[in-house]
Amino acid sequence: MKKWIIFIVIFVVVILGLLIKVYFTSVGPVKAAEKKAFAQANEEISLKEVEDFHIYNGLETVNVLEGKSTKGEKIIVWIPEKSKKVFVKKAKDGLSKEEAIQKLLQEKKPKKIISVRLGMEKNIPLWEIYYRSKNNLINYYYVHFETGEWLKKIENL
Template sequence: MKKGILITLAVVMSFVLVCSITLLTISQEPIKKAEKETIIIAKEAAGLVTVSDFYWYNRDKTYFSVVGSNKDDEEIMVIVTKDGGATTILNQDEFITEQQAKELTREAKGSVDILEARIGLEGDIPIWEVSYKEENGRLGYYVLTAKSGKWVSDIENI
């Protein structure tokens, strides 16, 4: 009797594990597809050779971005509009990095837990949107220009 219960439990747990892995894989497909398409566009538009980071920014519009280097070994950021595929190519040397955006947020917000940063466009201005968790557990978004790191907006207590 105990052996039968253990076998049934093992089968049920295996089924739950397989379903969970399948669900995770399926949920990641849109991100992987967007990344592949963005890399193809960035290779064609900017001569991207290597990719180090991928970002998905979604506010008024959705942008997919890749950071990497071109054939001249220059660090570039390529921002692609989801609708229409318009591209903006930025020379990384002229803009702050993700790490710098996170540090500027930490300096401005104090003791918050930085979650992630995404690059996108607000109008024609490249921006970093840094998400963070406050001590009270609430979420926030700190937005700064990618060019200078100047504060643009802050959404708190979400």
């Protein structure tokens, strides 16, 4: 009986170790991209801290940093992977996440909003809203970050 318990404990520890290794291996490239984006952003503007980082995959891949400058202002930095040009905007100069959602709600009646995130296409900063419609189909709604104008929709996928 003791042999079985020891075998089960060793098996669980090995499986747990493998899962942890897979997790850290999969997170590694994102952390490296964040570090590189932070360094590029710091060349343009002094960042005090990064509150959020994500990779937007639209027409091209764009790294997006949300954080605070050394002056304490909330800023957003977009870095397209191909051009490496750094776009910096103060958060107050554009729509907030909640305001972007309100733009969607004025026009559509989503069943569930799945994600709202910043992105950039053709050097235009935007909010991408990913949601499910009443008939459970996937939809994307793109809102211009600065003006709040609708840019494009992808519906009923």
